[in-house]
Amino acid sequence: MAERQLTAGGPGGGPAARVWAVRTWARLPVAGRIAIIYLLARLVTTGLMVLTSSLSAPPSRFGLQPTLGEYVLGWDAQWYWWVAENGYPSTLPVTPAGDVTENAWAFMPVYAYLAKVVGFGDWGAGALLVSLIAGFLACLALHRLLRPRIGSTAALWAVVFFANGPLAALFQVGYAETLFVLLLLVALDLASRHRYPLLYLLIPVMGYTRPGILAFALFLGLHGIVRWLRRRREPLPVRDMVHIVALGALATVVGFSWQVIAAIVTGDPGAYLKTELSWRRNWLTDPRPDFFPFEGFVRGAEFWAMKWGMPAWFGWILLVALVVGIALILLRARAVRRLGSDIRLWSASYVLYLLAVFFPQSSTFRLLMPLTPLVGALAVPRSRTYRWGMLLLCLLLQWLWIHVMYGLAQTYWQVP
Template structure:
């Protein structure tokens, strides 16, 4: 009896061990890419004002020096100095400040740093790496609940080998954001509405994407109403009050950090003020940066952009895709729309799209026979190979500070 219980427990945890093995192996490969590419890193010129450097890295660069490039320097600034008390420069104009970066991740790093005595160049990447492990486990559980364990493992594999997946082990917020998004979606999927409040509130202190979860709550709510009207859910009543409260929490969480910035600076629009200093910023989704980019690129860009939007809409409207459930489907549609409406056409788009992980299910459809399973695995193998090649490119061209124009790549 005891051995039987152990066998059941082992079979229950084995998929999670496989997920962690995939994560560990992929992160090891990315680490090799970073170490090799680090040889090309150059010192940041003191005269270069477009790159914020809190602590100069060692040259020749090590893994830890590359892992705290770009936005990580802003988080290091927050860990060492906290936040400034204004979003304006001496001339009264908006300037780039750490107020643009949300506080939960640097707060975690500061606490770990104090507990261990290690500096941010070690703590930041390590915290991200561990949070990333928790995130892929939650992604697996979320997707497995919706479409099954086999496809969930393939989604995790594609996520871990995506072009910008090395961001999961550098001092950025993608790991924490991915963990909180997947947790919120899974709790919503299980209808644990009270607990869903926790990751939503924390996400409001991590990334400016909480409004997307508000859209997902609306989709989930609409599906529950539709199901109830058709006599589904075994007659269970739709909890309108709890879902309405959850929607309000998601909307309020969207405004949490901008409101706190107003308190810190005494400037009501302090967050938007500092954001205006970044290239590609837009204060309204009615004027998306992508439209501005297309306006100067000619009619071919417009045609291609429209074709991409139409193709995406057609794919996401397929019954097999809607069968993912309102949480995965709603997040994918709303998040991709949010990225298009609010972000600029830069290389950052590759790491932003890591959050659109459910879209990988389009590439690994359900397979009802041995032949289709083999074809699906072959497709995944090709995609993994392509992903690893593009990872090397992303690390070499976007992450490492190499060449005279590195400060304008916006990773």
């Protein structure tokens, strides 16, 4: 049937050439197909970044016609570079009013130092290589995670959407997201296959790559509860339960350990949280001096509602609608349900984590990258028109994100 469809004529070469291309593609191992998809996606992203550079205006923080190397080292990449070159401050920087200002303690060490090692001292080159390689390996891990759930073809389309998605520029800049997503996808695959021992090595690396390991601790707890409830249908050996509890405890300890390390080095028990809260002063004139769970999203909803000319209470309505909508998608959407309980539990855990600890602003789009497994739901429909249309939408959103965050790059609307 596929060959008859391909030989029906049309643009793109003769029937024989198209049949040969289809057969050659079918003979390639999955890793080879993913490598081709990933390479083509990176060429497209590079082209979009070059186009963005040509359109860059003086008001942009990158100035006129910046190089791709400047984009690699832009925004938060500067903080990772600083950590690799200078380490972490033993004395917290403060404003004249005594408030802690933005500093390196907000950025975990694994990506920063790994990029320096890989680049043999050239941090920018190392960061680019780490992000590129981690992105390709993440594509392989995503396919492995999704294939048993939605089939090999749909999983391959999920890789296409991921590699070409709105945040695809992160595969080519000095951010830790792609490395964290790689580790996360491997960890989810191990947990779903009940291969728990390897997670003892993976969890600390995840925890010191990027914030989010506390969400994984919550996921492990929910994963254990689900396995307990299903124990009559799916055997639950005692050793598995012991592993789940121990790994949840390890993830929790790792998640809070960075606060302890920052406190010991600086002598300030609240060093890490004060550092994280310092970024909120870019938006709020009266931020709370202490961290309070979920306050960031509540204040953020009020802030953005008033920024858009609406009363603050309308922001609360929007926030409630957002939470209810996400819950309904995770609980009821058929395509999402096909992904299985572990992916949905992780997604719920990470969304709850974001709601608890972050202030919503333009960087929130980047912070959604750990929800990558949900891209499998977008690949479930089999319509060729739908899939190619979704790819086009991904590319359009990718261009928009790159142009706004790296081309315009001026205000809090444009921080990746």
